[in-house]
């Protein structure tokens with residue numbers, strides 16, 4: 001434990017002092033470096049809220065508490081600091097469950113503060129009463145329940161410490177009457193875990209495997225982002241001449257301009273990455289839990305190298321060998337482990353040295369083949385998509401091919417951009433077109449996969465990094481779930497740019513009805529007014545795009561408004577109904593019906 005890392009800016013009261021529990025709570029937040037919180041005010045924590053401002057804490061009010069949870073998640077992921085969310089006991093808290101689940105699977109150090117019904121009425125079925133611990137049990141790394149007001153500072157500090165050390169959300173549950181009273185306590189200083197490289201033996205074994213590898217491949221996972229390990233990953237990759245692939249939805253774990261970068265694995269990922277992966281005899285999964293969804297066959301390729309030796313490095317020992325069979329598991333920090341492996345290879349002759357130039361050529365060739373394919377892949381070619389493209393020609397209006405739109409957006413991306421994506425068909429296809437130069441730049445709903453994620457998350461990212469351009473992608477369905485938070489962006493001067501793919505359908509799910517249910521569409525159509533118009537009436541800017549040549553200029557204009565004028569803008573892009581490959585082909589089966597009345601539904 002490193003006890004010296006005190007946030008420097010603000011002074012925290014020293015020594016044992018008389019204070020109220022509200023003061024103990026707020027001072028502990030200050031000690032933990034909290035400057036921003038997201039939520040909606042409520043009587044349950046008003047006594048503490050009253051002193052947020054003099055403590056140097058801004059509470060950013062949102063439209064819906066789910067938005068606050070996502071904002072805290074985005075804030076944490078963009079900054080590496082805690083994201084904090086708070087709400088009214090009962091409904092304000094239950095509104096956060098989805099967002100905390102998403103933060104859990106993103107390994108975000110989010111602290112959710114959950115004021116609870118008072119102790120004297122708990123269990124009597126009073127107003128806004130709920131058991132708030134079970135709701136979050138599955139999605140938190142630690143749940144602190146303040147069981148006595150005298151322990152307010154202790155529990156608060158522990159929730160903040162554990163969110164960092166356990167890499168995930170923690171819950172601080174506070175009976176609302178425990179904010180009041182008189183206590184004597186000392187404000188604990190933050191304890192931050194110093195992480196190491198892992199066990200000596202496993203590092204030695206891994207280094208030996210790498211030394212004898214003929215075609216090593218590195219998977220750069222979320223751990224590389226969280227541990228700030230890009231330079232160490234680069235050094236290891238360059239020493240080995242190994243291609244580096246991003247794990248699913250961690251496209252920012254390695255710079256896309258690097259010659260060894262090959263793009264993401266997983267759903268709608270890079271064929272170059274997968275083809276190179278298939279050739280590996282040794283794989284180094286650096287900071288990755290090797291989540292099951294991220295390594296499913298794609299583009300008709302079952303690319304996972306079944307005979308390769310797998311070295312997995314994860315800071316959480318429980319992830320080692322959980323999903324994929326591994327040869328060596330290293331419980332360590334991605335940065336420290338990469339450095340330790342590099343040191344062990346120093347001065348050594350590697351089996352792969354002789355083929356370094358040849359492998360570099362193979363990598364280059366696979367990458368350019370994939371780029372060429374992507375550029376020529378202007379629209380989807382399956383029968384449903386072709387029908388939809390044909391249909392669009394006969395409808396009024398101009399409708400664009402999503403893939404072409406995504407390519408144009410990619411070309412128009414500003415430097416140092418942060419992008420969030422939502423869950424949906426076009427957002428998933430976007431995976432191939434989102435490339436980054438630095439970590440903490442790409443934000444997706446990860447394994448929880450909830451629609452309505454992208455906008456609020458990006459507002460949180462922007463609040464943490466006002467100097468960076470912020471872009472949220474969303475389909476029209478997911479957008480409508482979350483667009484209320486445009487009000488938050490406008491009201492509180494946290495400008496972002498949203499790109500809404502208006503294809504008039506819940507496309508991702510409809511794709512399953514195309515593939516498995518003989519195009520029997522149930523509840524899949526979306527008829528909506530102009531989202532640019534809605535944005536304007538919420539006080540933001542709105543641009544409608546229905547010509548491909550306008551896509552890039554529209555994004556650039558919106559970014560200029562964001563960065564120069566502090567304006568939020570919604571870029572609404574009118575798209576055809578064509579659909580890319582589905583999400584869960586693996587998890588669906590052709591329908592079977594036994595009852596006579598449903599016999600046609602196969």
Ligand SMILES: Cc1ncc(C[n+]2csc(CCOP(=O)(O)OP(=O)(O)O)c2C)c(N)n1
Pocket residue numbers: 423424425426427449450451452474475476477478479501503505506507508509
């Ligand atoms: C909260 C939530 N509800 C439902 C789903 C199931 N779901 C996954 S994708 C999707 C459709 C998304 O539609 P849209 O946002 O319009 O994007 P498109 O697929 O059309 O590009 C739905 C309903 C989900 N993932 N999350």
Ligand SMILES: [Mg+2]
Pocket residue numbers: 424475476477501502503504505506507
């Ligand atoms: Mg849609």
